[in-house]
Amino acid sequence: xxxxxxxxxxxxxxxxxxxxxxxxxxxxxxxxxxxxxxxxxxxxxxxxxxxxxxxxxxxxxxxxxxxxxxxxxxxxxxxxxxxxxxxxxxxxxxxxxxxxxxxxxxxxxxxxxxxxxxxxxxxxxxxxxxxxxxxxxxxxxxxxxxxxxxxxxxxxxxxxxxxxxxxxxxxxxxxxxxxxxxxxxxxxxxxxxxxxxxxxxxxxxx
Numbered sequence: 001x002x003x004x005x006x007x008x009x010x011x012x013x014x015x016x017x018x019x020x021x022x023x024x025x026x027x028x029x030x031x032x033x034x035x036x037x038x039x040x041x042x043x044x045x046x047x048x049x050x051x052x053x054x055x056x057x058x059x060x061x062x063x064x065x066x067x068x069x070x071x072x073x074x075x076x077x078x079x080x081x082x083x084x085x086x087x088x089x090x091x092x093x094x095x096x097x098x099x100x101x102x103x104x105x106x107x108x109x110x111x112x113x114x115x116x117x118x119x120x121x122x123x124x125x126x127x128x129x130x131x132x133x134x135x136x137x138x139x140x141x142x143x144x145x146x147x148x149x150x151x152x153x154x155x156x157x158x159x160x161x162x163x164x165x166x167x168x169x170x171x172x173x174x175x176x177x178x179x180x181x182x183x184x185x186x187x188x189x190x191x192x193x194x195x196x197x198x199x200x201x202x203x204x205x206x
Contacts, residue, residue, distance in 0.1 A: 040065030047075055051196040053189045060190060072201040077132045079194035080153070084125040087160075087187050091118040094180070107176065110166050114184070117163040124156040125191075146202045153195045160188040 041062055048057035060082050061068065061075070068074045097103070098111035128149045135145050164184045167177050 040069045043070040044068060044075065047072070047197065047200065048193070050200055051193040053193055056186075056189050057193040057197075060193075072197075072204045073132075073136055076194065076197045076201040077129070077136065079190075079197045080125060080129050080132060083187070083190040083194045084122065084129060086190055087118060087122050087125060087156075090183050090187050091115065091122055093183075094118060097176075097180070103176075113166050114163040114180075117159040117166075118184075118187075121156040121159040121163075121187075121191075124152040124159070128152045128156075142205060143202075146198070146205075149198055150195065150202070153191060153198060157188060157191045157195060160184060160191055164188060 044061050044065055045058055048054045048061065051057045057079075061078060064078045064082075068078055094111060094115050098108060098115050103111070131145050131149050131152075134140055135142060135149075164181055167181045167184075
């Protein structure tokens with residue numbers, strides 16, 4: 001009969017999960033088995049230079065070069081989808097951590113607050129993706145829809161930053177604080193890049 005995990009082992013395994021998903025998100029593009037199309041790749045590289053985190057932008061989007069090609073709309077939409085995937089993965093692990101196995105009450109409180117913020121962020125990103133599909137289908141007023149998308153993505157970024165800030169100045173486990181906050185910062189940076197590409201698409205579209 002297998003013995004149950006100790007609280008310390010539970011937290012350790014979740015931290016490993018966070019590190020693993022962070023590593024996969026950061027290196028997936030570099031591990032692609034097929035050559036990336038030069039035109040699409042260069043378009044993404046050039047577009048990413050206008051974001052706050054260009055290296056992360058390129059590494060997270062270049063693997064989708066075949067889909068994006070040279071479309072500013074597809075670039076923005078793909079950035080949103082990549083961001084949502086990362087936010088959902090982080091939220092799921094944070095939810096498990098918030099159960100409190102091996103954590104101090106203050107750590108549990110910080111985790112639960114963060115889970116709530118990330119849940120709102122995921123919802124806002126989903127709304128943005130839904131609205132972006134309407135933009136692609138040319139259903140409705142472009143400026144109004146883009147404004148809604150920008151508002152939701154900005155709100156998602158605020159939620160993520162609030163979550164990250166919640167770990168400052170609290171008596172959290174050192175490793176827990178470093179890994180969790182690093183993961184949330186990564187999601188926030190992806191969101192920031194997505195917002196920049198959405199703004200760029202809005203300008204190009206006119």
